[in-house]
Every structure is written in structure tokens, then in C-alpha cells.
Amino acid sequence: MKRIAVALLGVIVAAALPPRSNAQAGTPIPTPGLAASHVDSEGRLVEDWGALGIRLAGDGVHMGPAGVSAGDVAPGVPGVRIVRDGGAVTLDATVFRAPVWPSGLDILTVRLASKSDRDVPVRLTVELPASARVGKRLVSLGGRAIVGLPERPAPVRELREWGHWDEAADLPGWARPEGECDPAFRNIRAGLGGVPIAYRFAVEPGGAANVFLGFCESHWRAAGQRPVVCQVEGAPLQEIDPIARWGVHKPGAVLFAARDVNGDGRLDVAVLPKPGSPDVNPILNVIWLFPPGAAPSAEAVVSGRLNAVATRVVDVGGPGDQALEAAGRLQYDLVVAKSGTELTLLVACPGATVESPSRSAWTPETLRAAAARVMADWSAVASR
Amino acid sequence: MGHVNQCHGCLSRRQCLQYITSAAIVATAAGREVAGAAPSPRERSADFIDPASLRPTPKVRVAAALLRMPTPYWLGWPGTTFDLDKHTKHVASQIERSRRTLGIDIELAEKPIEDEAGMSALVQRVARSRPDALLVVLQHMGCWGWVERLANECGTPLLVMSPIGTSFTGHVIGISRRPGVYVVSSLEWSAVEDGLRMVRAKRMFEESRILWIHNNQRNETVLDRLGTRVRQIPRDTFNEWFAREPVSEEVKDVAADMRRHAKRIVEPTMEDTLNCARAYTTAKKLLAAEKANALSMDCLGMVGARLVPTPPCGAWTLLQDHGITAGCEADLFGATSLMLTSYLLGRPGYMNDPVAETAKNLLIAAHCTSGTRLWGFDKSPAPYIMRDHSESSLGVSMQVLWPVGEPVTLVRFSHAGEVIVDTGKLVSNVPTPPAGGCRTSVEIRMDDVEDARDVLGFHQVVTLGNHRRLVRSFCQLYGINPIHSPERAPHAEGVA
Numbered sequence: 001m002k003r004i005a006v007a008l009l010g011v012i013v014a015a016a017l018p019p020r021s022n023a024q025a026g027t028p029i030p031t032p033g034l035a036a037s038h039v040d041s042e043g044r045l046v047e048d049w050g051a052l053g054i055r056l057a058g059d060g061v062h063m064g065p066a067g068v069s070a071g072d073v074a075p076g077v078p079g080v081r082i083v084r085d086g087g088a089v090t091l092d093a094t095v096f097r098a099p100v101w102p103s104g105l106d107i108l109t110v111r112l113a114s115k116s117d118r119d120v121p122v123r124l125t126v127e128l129p130a131s132a133r134v135g136k137r138l139v140s141l142g143g144r145a146i147v148g149l150p151e152r153p154a155p156v157r158e159l160r161e162w163g164h165w166d167e168a169a170d171l172p173g174w175a176r177p178e179g180e181c182d183p184a185f186r187n188i189r190a191g192l193g194g195v196p197i198a199y200r201f202a203v204e205p206g207g208a209a210n211v212f213l214g215f216c217e218s219h220w221r222a223a224g225q226r227p228v229v230c231q232v233e234g235a236p237l238q239e240i241d242p243i244a245r246w247g248v249h250k251p252g253a254v255l256f257a258a259r260d261v262n263g264d265g266r267l268d269v270a271v272l273p274k275p276g277s278p279d280v281n282p283i284l285n286v287i288w289l290f291p292p293g294a295a296p297s298a299e300a301v302v303s304g305r306l307n308a309v310a311t312r313v314v315d316v317g318g319p320g321d322q323a324l325e326a327a328g329r330l331q332y333d334l335v336v337a338k339s340g341t342e343l344t345l346l347v348a349c350p351g352a353t354v355e356s357p358s359r360s361a362w363t364p365e366t367l368r369a370a371a372a373r374v375m376a377d378w379s380a381v382a383s384r
Numbered sequence: 385m386g387h388v389n390q391c392h393g394c395l396s397r398r399q400c401l402q403y404i405t406s407a408a409i410v411a412t413a414a415g416r417e418v419a420g421a422a423p424s425p426r427e428r429s430a431d432f433i434d435p436a437s438l439r440p441t442p443k444v445r446v447a448a449a450l451l452r453m454p455t456p457y458w459l460g461w462p463g464t465t466f467d468l469d470k471h472t473k474h475v476a477s478q479i480e481r482s483r484r485t486l487g488i489d490i491e492l493a494e495k496p497i498e499d500e501a502g503m504s505a506l507v508q509r510v511a512r513s514r515p516d517a518l519l520v521v522l523q524h525m526g527c528w529g530w531v532e533r534l535a536n537e538c539g540t541p542l543l544v545m546s547p548i549g550t551s552f553t554g555h556v557i558g559i560s561r562r563p564g565v566y567v568v569s570s571l572e573w574s575a576v577e578d579g580l581r582m583v584r585a586k587r588m589f590e591e592s593r594i595l596w597i598h599n600n601q602r603n604e605t606v607l608d609r610l611g612t613r614v615r616q617i618p619r620d621t622f623n624e625w626f627a628r629e630p631v632s633e634e635v636k637d638v639a640a641d642m643r644r645h646a647k648r649i650v651e652p653t654m655e656d657t658l659n660c661a662r663a664y665t666t667a668k669k670l671l672a673a674e675k676a677n678a679l680s681m682d683c684l685g686m687v688g689a690r691l692v693p694t695p696p697c698g699a700w701t702l703l704q705d706h707g708i709t710a711g712c713e714a715d716l717f718g719a720t721s722l723m724l725t726s727y728l729l730g731r732p733g734y735m736n737d738p739v740a741e742t743a744k745n746l747l748i749a750a751h752c753t754s755g756t757r758l759w760g761f762d763k764s765p766a767p768y769i770m771r772d773h774s775e776s777s778l779g780v781s782m783q784v785l786w787p788v789g790e791p792v793t794l795v796r797f798s799h800a801g802e803v804i805v806d807t808g809k810l811v812s813n814v815p816t817p818p819a820g821g822c823r824t825s826v827e828i829r830m831d832d833v834e835d836a837r838d839v840l841g842f843h844q845v846v847t848l849g850n851h852r853r854l855v856r857s858f859c860q861l862y863g864i865n866p867i868h869s870p871e872r873a874p875h876a877e878g879v880a
Contacts (some may be wrong), residue, residue, distance in 0.1 A: 033603025033616075099715075101605035101614050101800075224873075276870060278838075358803060361609045362864060370606040374613060380606060381615075381674070 025076075025124050026310045027068050030078040031097040032378040034104040035350035039068050043082040044127075045095055045108060046278040049146050050066040053127040054110055060088035061122055076372035089113060089278060090097075098367035099374045103352035105148075107367050113340035114329065115276055123156075124343065126330040126375065133323040134330050135167055137357045147330075148346030148354040156331045159200075162312060165191065166198040166249035166270075167356045168282075170317040175218040175285060182304030184286045185216045187318035189271065194235045194280035195356060198270040200324050201289060208234070208259040209267060210295040214286030214302060217242040217250040227274040228282040233267050234259030251285070253298045287314040413712045428797065429634050433668040435706035439675045442591040444488040444584045446543075447515040449506055450477060450496035451530055452523035460547035461525040468523060471547070472496065475521050478573045480616055486580050491515075503530050510538045515795040517541040517583040519576070522550040522854050523598045528559075535565050541586075541861050543579040545573055563863045582858045585727035586610075592723065595674050597622050598682035598714035608800040609864060610720060615674055623691045626672030635661040640778070641768065642698065651772040652780045656694060660780035663692075665697035679703075680711035680719035687776050695750040695777030697823075698770075701782045704732035705765065711735060715798040718843040724795055724803070725847040728858055731760045733795075733847030734784075734824060739769065740837040741827060746811055747836045749794070750825035752781035758848040771823045774816055783823040785813050786848070792828060793851040802865045804841045805855045807831045833869045840869040 002142055024044060027039035037047050041065030044053040056063055064085030075080035076203045079096030093110045114120045132141045134155070145167070149155065168191040177185035191197050203209060211232050220226055223244035235256035246252035255262035258267050269287060273280040289312040300306050307313045316323055334341050342365045348354050427434070457464050476492060484488045494835070497506055510518050518538050520531065522545065535542050544567045546556065551569050559566035568575040590611035600618045601633035607614060631637075638661035643649060659740060671679060678870065687695045707726050711719030718735040725733040732755025739748040752773050756765035768782040786792075788810050796804040807830075814825035826846070830836055859866040 029567070031603075034605070036671070099603075099605045101607050106604060278840075278870065341699065355608075361801070364609075370611070374604045374606060377675075381604075 002291070004323040015054070025082070027070050027080050027094055029080055029106060029349075030070075030098050030375070031104060032099050033215060033372045034097065034099070037097075037106060037349045039080045039082060039095060041068060043068055043084060043093070044068055045106060045347060047106070047146070047348060049141055049144065049348065050129040051127075052108070052147070052347060053134065053177070053217060054091065054111070055085045055125040055127055056091060056122055056124040056126070056332075058088070058120060058220075061120065062087040072371070074368050075370055076376055077376060086112070086122075090115060091123060093363065095262075096368075096371055097349065098346075098362070098371050100362065100370070101353075104349050105352055105354060105367070106349045107344065107364065108347055109342060109344045109364070111340050111342050112334065112336045114132075114336050114338045117338055120336045122332055122334045122336050124332040126332075126345065128330060132330075134325040135323065136165060137169050138170060138354060139170075139330060140167075144348065145300050145354040146348040148357055149259070149330075150344055151357070153332055153334060153341075153343065156332075156333050158326045158328065158329060159324050159341075162199065162201040162314070163322045164198065164316075165200050165324040166191070167195045167358075168192070168197045172317055172319065174283075174317070175216040176249050177216045177218075177251045177285075178249040179251065180303050181216075182214070182307065182313075184284060184313070184315035184318055185251040185302075185323075186234045187284075187315055187316040188216075188283045188285050189321070191271070191282040193356070193359065194273050194282075195358070196270045196272045197282055197316075199314065201267045201269070201288060202265060203260050203267050205263045205265045206260050207267075207293035208257070210290040210292060211235070211256045211258040211267070211269060212251040212253040212286075212288040212290070212301045213256065213269070213271065213284060214241075214288070214300065215240060215242040215246075215283065216285050217248065217283070218249050219315060225277070226279040226281070226283065227277050229272045229274050230254065230256065231268070231270040231272065232256035232258045233269070234261045251302050251303045253286070253288070255295050255297075255298060257292075267281065284316045286316055315378070394770075396425070400673070422687045424637065429632060429677075431632075431669070432634055432664075433672050435668060435703065435708055438668065438671050438677055439707045440588045440591040441487075442584075442587040444486075445513075445515045446488055446490045446517045446519050446580065446583060446586045447493075447510055447513060448490050448519040450475060450521050450523055451527040452498050453526045454498050457524070460465065461728050462523070462547070465768050466523075466549060471523060478576070482573075482577055482580055483550070486577065486584060488580055488584055490519065495531075503533060507534070507537050510540055511752055516587055517543055517579075519543040519545065522547065525550050525552075525555070526736040528555045531559060535559060535562060538596070541583060543576065544564070544568065544572075544603050558712050561692060561860070563860055567859050572591045578854055578857070579861075581728060581852075582861050585724070585858065586862055588727040589720075592677040593675060594709075594716065594719055594723075595671060595676040595679040596714060596716060597679060598685070600730065607720070609862060610800050612720065612723075612738060614716065615676060617674065619686060620691070621687045622666065622670065622681060623686065625670055626663060626692055629666045629669075631658055632665065633664065634738050635665055638664060638702065646770040647651075647767045648783070649770040651777065652698075652770050656778075656780050657698075657770075657774070658697035659694040660696075663694060663696045667696065667699055667703060678709035678711070678719055678723055680709075680716055682714040684713050684775075687773070687778065693753070695773040695776060695781070696779075697778040698780030698782060699782075700753040701755055701768075704734075704753070705757045705761070707732075707761045710753065712751065713843075715843050717799065718774070718845070720797045720800075721795050721803075721845040722844070724797070724855070724858075725845055728854065729847060729849070729851055730762075731755075731849075732757055733845040735843040735845050737822060738839055738842060738844065739821065739837075742837070744811075745825070746820075746827045746829055747808065747839050748814060748825055748827055748846070750814070750822035752822045752824065754784040754786075754824035754846075756782065756784050758784070758786065771816075774821065774823055778836045781823045783816075783825075785811075786810050786824075786826045788812055791846055791850040792826075793847050793849060794828075794839070794841070794844040795847070795855055796841040798867075801863075802867060803855065803859050804844060804864050804869070805831065805852055805859075806839060806844070806869050807850050807852045808833075830869070832871050834871060838870050838873050840867070
């Protein structure tokens with residue numbers, strides 16, 4: 001492992017390479033009339049949001065030059081192939097445009113195979129723009145989901161002390177809180193489409209905390225429109241309807257006596273839509289963590305006067321918020337056998353956003369089949 | 385004609401008889417096109433396109449097997465008196481009948497499966513042949529473990545027929561609600577046929593291409609879950625084709641039929657009607673040229689820009705009556721919702737603009753493109769009044785008179801993974817004027833929704849009959865989330 005680590009230090013370029021203009025010459029990915037993207041001469045997939053590259057590191061692993069060529073990547077599926085000599089392994093990647101309504105997705109499949117009978121440990125880094133945020137199954141950039149991750153293999157999770165761990169979106173400045181309150185109430189994260197808002201906080205294994213969740217509803221004027229369910233580890237579930245409790249634009253906070261029940265050294269906090277609620281998009285404005293024991297009053301917490309004694313204050317969706325995972329770094333530790341191993345990423349092409357895998361039924365097989373069906377007669381109609 | 389007898393209060397007996405007569409004439413004319421009897425002058429035309437040819441006709445393959453315990457039976461349900469041989473023959477004959485009537489290829493395993501080895505062979509057979517669904521018919525209560533195994537392992541939608549005597553509530557309570565599974569605990573084979581219709585409908589979605597006529601691009605994509613291809617073509621394509629469309633014999637014939645069978649003609653002139661028929665023949669040609677089976681067009685944008693002399697409303701009614709989805713305003717999921725009623729329920733509907741009638745707490749569903757064959761494509765049509773498109777006072781739009789007192793279902797794909805489904809009862813047809821809005825306009829008293837203002841969705845498709853359970857079952861079989869409008873006004877709950 002030590003040698004691998006040395007190799008990693010030597011080979012991995014910490015920052016992602018800067019994106020290049022779409023206008024730059026490259027090998028275009030055939031599409032059925034959708035906005036084009038291409039693979040550049042270094043084997044990077046170039047989209048309207050930036051570039052995605054693959055880098056390998058490990059004992060005996062190095063990165064040879066990329067061979068980029070156009071051709072069928074599966075029966076009836078035109079695309080681009082990227083081949084690299086990786087020293088002890090070979091890298092054979094393909095990319096094709098899946099015609100997913102409405103804008104399509106680029107499907108990047110990376111296949112690694114050991115050149116010998118020896119299993120080769122490899123660290124695969126997916127190079128992304130530095131500000132990309134890696135979530136559970138999605139990587140987002142400025143609120144846009146740009147990469148969908150497979151369930152397996154699982155990436156190496158380099159976790160921070162705390163952060164969000166969800167597929168929700170930042171909406172800074174969304175709320176208009178009235179009265180004396182912490183300015184963090186102005187910002188929210190929203191679980192658009194009904195996805196939960198989820199945070200994790202490092203604590204001593206089995207540790208406890210007083211957690212306050214702060215809400216300020218500035219869209220609905222009537223109660224009952226956006227009730228949410230709050231799940232804080234170790235505390236009973238609570239349903240919160242901010243309008244019913246505090247009114248429109250009125251900030252408020254609710255206390256939860258949290259405890260790390262599963263002893264993993266993390267406190268899980270989540271806000272979900274109440275089943276059947278008319279507005280399924282949960283929101284959350286602020287999180288406070290205070291030491292366990294006697295809890296402060298909610299009014300004092302909401303005012304922001306106790307921030308100095310809080311162990312953590314999270315301006316949810318604001319400038320100080322962060323993802324649990326380190327930004328811009330998506331890595332996999334793989335053991336590559338001669339028979340090979342495969343990783344498939346769903347990549348947002350121009351104009352597209354990757355849908356949460358939990359809401360989509362697409363699989364690599366059905367995406368390939370869809371591409372083959374559409375492309376089969378596309379050339380005949382493209383010229384009309 | 386049973387539906388006519390159920391028509392309470394909306395028509396006099398004399399009116400009813402008039403409609404029956406005119407409906408029969410229309411039905412005969414339409415039936416000729418579908419059934420391929422002696423061709424009419426319109427059909428003899430070289431460029432005549434039979435609308436039936438535009439409807440998708442996918443090959444649908446269903447594997448089937450009987451599951452039972454080793455014989456002879458002794459105690460335990462269905463019991464020693466259950467006549468296995470007779471039941472086996474009965475199932476075989478029902479399957480044969482369904483195969484013929486539904487046009488589905490159902491392959492029944494030669495021998496009933498009665499042990500683990502047979503089960504493994506069945507799982508392998510399904511994996512190998514990849515049918516569109518697997519149908520199993522139970523002949524013993526002890527087979528439910530195998531059903532569970534099939535649900536886990538067969539990787540294809542599973543239809544389970546459990547004749548009375550082969551299950552208790554406990555057997556079906558869980559698995560009958562599981563995604564990918566449809567369970568019938570009944571003696572009614574028609575319920576099995578509902579399941580087969582779901583499989584066929586899904587295949588029709590998969591084989592369909594929607595022509596999405598809007599904007600100025602040409603591309604093709606595929607809808608998640610449904611597998612339907614969406615071919616976007618520039619909006620101007622329709623105007624250009626329409627401008628070239630002649631007043632052919634078919635156009636004259638269609639226009640004459642429309643006017644002849646109308647209960648009343650209010651605004652449209654003969655020229656309007658000819659233009660409406662030209663829009664119909666143009667749409668057929670465009671669909672055929674693009675190998676498409678349904679369309680959705682930015683019609684309001686075209687009318688607003690005065691690109692066509694007529695909105696396509698009347699033409700869309702004609703297409704809908706032939707089972708060809710024709711959607712308005714380039715609303716793609718409005719179109720897929722119309723396809724759902726067409727493919728699953730065998731009848732047209734219309735996507736509507738929902739209005740709350742607060743004085744009577746009713747929902748008014750209004751649009752200008754209702755089909756007339758409300759009881760089914762092979763059934764007699766509802767009466768209609770020829771009107772213009774109310775917003776522009778151009779062209780032809782049918783005010784279809786829906787049968788008061790009958791149940792209706794509202795369905796709407798919010799997206800490919802979610803369908804809103806609600807039901808209600810027709811209260812009245814709303815005349816315009818005095819009301820504004822669209823020509824076909826009906827009042828509905830909603831079931832299970834306390835306040836009509838809370839009905840979910842926009843451009844929900846209204847279709848005749850209560851199909852709530854069937855639509856829910858379809859959704860369950862294909863991993864689509866069915867939701868309903870809230871029973872109680874949401875704002876009344878939890879007010880501080």
C-alpha cells in the first residue's frame with residue numbers, strides 16, 4: 001500500500017485539468033440531432049460544463065497517450081473509443097450518446113484489465129472541475145447534476161467532518177425571514193422532486209448533541225402545503241409545518257435530542273417530504289449543534305445569539321455550507337484482474353441534467369438498447 | 385348500446401334515438417376503414433392512409449405455466465374435490481381465447497410445474513426467451529413460495545392467477561402490492577385479461593414513436609420507463625405540409641361525414657370543415673412519413689402566429705377516434721396520458737384545462753379536442769355539436785356531449801415515473817356561452833376529493849369509466865408511482 005501511495009502522490013494531478021472550449025477540435029460523439037459534445041485528444045470527455053478525464057495510479061501503473069477513435073461501441077451504437085496503455089493494466093473506455101428524453105446523456109464506460117495473471121490494485125480518479133460536489137449517487141456543479149454514479153463499485157469516500165450527503169439543491173437567498181434572526185435563515189437547500197435533505201456530523205462514537213433545525217417558509221402562505229418530516233438520529237421523528245407553527249416568512253427552530261445510535265461516529269440528520277403533502281420539495285434553512293444536556297431556548301437559537309457556544313452552525317445552502325465529500329475528487333480503489341473490471345458513468349451532455357438514479361429506471365443495458373433503436377434509422381431522417 | 389340506457393337526464397328519448405341512428409352511421413363508416421370491407425372512394429385514392437395502420441401493433445409474447453403440488457390432492461386447499469383435469473383444460477381454453485381476442489402470443493408450458501426442478505426449468509426458460517411477461521395459474525395453495533421466487537428471479541413482469549380456493553388474504557396481501565407483479569385472486573378470467581392488456585399496452589408504448597411538433601429542431605429521444613421514442617420535428621413542418629395538402633376526395637368525404645353526423649353545426653362553414661379534414665389528412669401523412677404513431681403539436685403557438693387557417697382541434701378528434709393519439713400544445717406527457725387511455729383502456733379521452741366550480745364544488749374539465757368514441761374505439765360514438773375553436777373563433781372543434789351520470793377517470797403522467805389518477809362522476813355538459821373556455825366542457829363531481837380546488841395536475845386526460853384500479857395495477861406492474869388528489873383540503877390540516 002505504501003508503494004501505491006507513493007505512486008499516487010507522483011502521478012495524480014490534484015486539480016482537475018481546466019475545461020476546454022467546446023469549439024476545440026476533437027472526436028464528436030454521434031447524436032440523433034442533440035447538442036454535440038466530443039472527446040479531446042487527451043481522451044477527456046468535453047461537455048458544456050467542463051471536462052471529465054480518467055487518471056490511473058498504482059504500482060506499475062502509468063498513463064500512456066490516449067488513442068481516440070470513432071466507431072461502433074456496441075452493436076448499432078456509434079460512439080468514441082479511448083484506449084490507453086496503463087502499464088500493468090489496459091484502459092479501454094467507450095462513450096456514446098444515450099437518447100434519454102429530453103436532452104440525452106453521455107454514457108462513459110471504463111474497462112480496465114490486468115495484462116498479466118496478477119491482480120493489480122489501481123486507484124482510478126475521475127477528474128472533474130474543482131468546484132464539483134460529490135454526493136451519494138450524483139456529482140453536481142453549481143446546482144446541476146453532471147455525473148450519475150453507479151451503485152457499484154463504491155467510490156473512495158474522503159469525508160469531511162460534516163456536510164450534506166444528498167441530491168438536494170442550494171437555493172441561496174430564497175427565504176425572506178422577518179424579525180430578529182440569524183442571517184443564515186435567508187438560504188436553504190431544497191429537495192427538488194421530493195429527494196431528502198441529508199447531513200452528517202462527526203461525533204464521538206455513541207455521542208450525543210442537542211440539534212436544532214431551523215425553518216423559514218417564504219413561498220406558501222397557507223399551512224399544509226409543505227409539511228416535512230425530520231429524522232435526527234436517536235431522536236423521535238417530528239413532523240414540522242413551518243407555516244402552521246410560525247407563519248409565512250417567520251423563522252423558527254425545533255429541538256432534537258440526538259444520539260449516535262449505531263455508534264458509527266456520525267450523526268445523521270434528514271428532512272423529508274411528509275407523504276402526501278401537496279409540495280413534495282422539502283426545505284431546510286439552518287442547523288445548530290449544541291453540547292448534550294440542558295438545551296438552550298429555541299428563541300435564543302433562532303436569533304443567532306448562541307452561535308458562539310454552538311459546536312456547529314450550518315448555513316444550509318449558504319456560502320459556508322459544504323458537501324460531506326471532498327470537492328472535485330471522485331476516486332475508486334479497484335483490484336483489476338485479467339478478466340477486467342468496469343465502471344459506467346452517466347454524464348450530462350450539453351443542456352442536460354442527470355436525473356437521480358433513485359428516480360430513473362435506466363440501466364446501462366437499456367441505455368444501449370435505446371441508442372441502438374434510435375440510431376438505426378436516424379441517418380435516414382437526419383437529412384430531412 | 386347499453387350506455388344509452390344509462391344516460392340519465394341529459395337527453396330526451398327522441399334525441400337519444402336520433403343519436404343512436406347517427407352514431408350507427410358513423411360507426412359503419414369508420415368500421416369500413418378499420419375492417420377493410422369494400423373500399424370507399426376515399427380509400428381508393430393512391431395516397432390514402434388507413435388510420436388503423438398508424439396504430440402500433442407490437443408482437444407481445446407471454447410465457448405461461450400452471451403451478452401445482454404433486455397429485456393426488458388430500459386435504460388442504462383447493463381440496464380433493466377440486467377437479468384438476470377440468471381446471472387445466474379450462475385454463476388452456478381461456479388462454480387460447482385470450483390469445484385470439486387480444487392478439488397476444490401466449491405459450492403455455494406443456495406440463496404443470498409441481499416441483500423445484502420444474503421451477504428452476506421455468507426460471508431458465510424465462511431468462512432464455514425473455515418474454516414480455518410471465519403468467520402463472522395456481523392450482524394449489526402450497527405454490528405461493530414459488531410465486532415469491534418467480535417475483536424475485538424471473539426478471540419480467542409477473543401475472544398471477546389464483547383461482548378461489550388457492551389463496552387466503554394472507555397469501556396475497558403483500559405480493560399483490562409489489563412492483564412488477566399483478567395478482568388476481570378470483571374466478572374471473574377477465575381480470576387476467578386486464579393483466580394481459582397491461583402487458584400489451586406497455587409493448588405499444590415501447591413500439592410507439594410520438595411526433596413532437598414544436599420549436600425548430602429535429603432530434604429523437606426515448607422516454608424513461610415507457611420506452612417510447614419521441615421524434616421532435618420543426619413546427620413549421622406541419623404548416624408547410626398543410627399548405628400543400630389538396631382538397632382531395634378523401635378530404636371532401638371526411639368533411640361531409642363530419643357535418644352530416646353532427647347534432648348541430650353552429651359556427652363552422654364548409655370551408656372550415658374542409659380545412660379541418662385537410663389537417664386530418666396532413667397529420668396522417670406526416671405520421672406515416674415519420675413512422676410515428678402519435679403526435680403532440682404546438683397548436684396554440686401556430687394559431688397565435690397565424691400560420692394556419694385552422695386550429696387542428698377537429699382533426700385531432702378524428703385521429704383520437706381511430707386510436708391515434710393527437711395531443712395539444714406540445715404537452716408531451718399530456719400525449720402519453722392520452723396514449724395510456726388509448727392503449728390500456730381502448731378508448732379516447734381528452735386532455736383538459738381544469739377549472740374549479742366553487743359554487744357547486746365540481747371540477748370542470750374543458751378542451752377542444754375530445755374524441756367521440758367514449759365507450760371504446762369499436763363502439764358507437766357520442767353525439768357532438770360542431771363548433772369553432774373558442775379561443776380563436778377559427779376552424780372546427782367538436783363539442784362532444786358526454787353522458788351525464790357516468791363515471792370518469794382522470795389520468796396524467798406527471799413524468800414517466802408518476803401518474804396522477806382520480807375518478808368522478810359526470811354532472812353536466814357546460815355550454816359555451818354562457819361559459820367561456822373550451823368547447824367540450826364537462827362538470828365532474830370528484831370521488832374521494834373533498835374540495836374540487838385540490839384536484840392535482842393540469843391537462844389531465846378525462847376518459848369514460850372508472851379505471852382507477854386498472855391504472856394503478858398497470859403502474860405497479862411497470863414501476864410507475866400512482867398518486868391521487870388529496871382527499872382533504874391540505875391547507876385545512878394543521879392550521880395554527
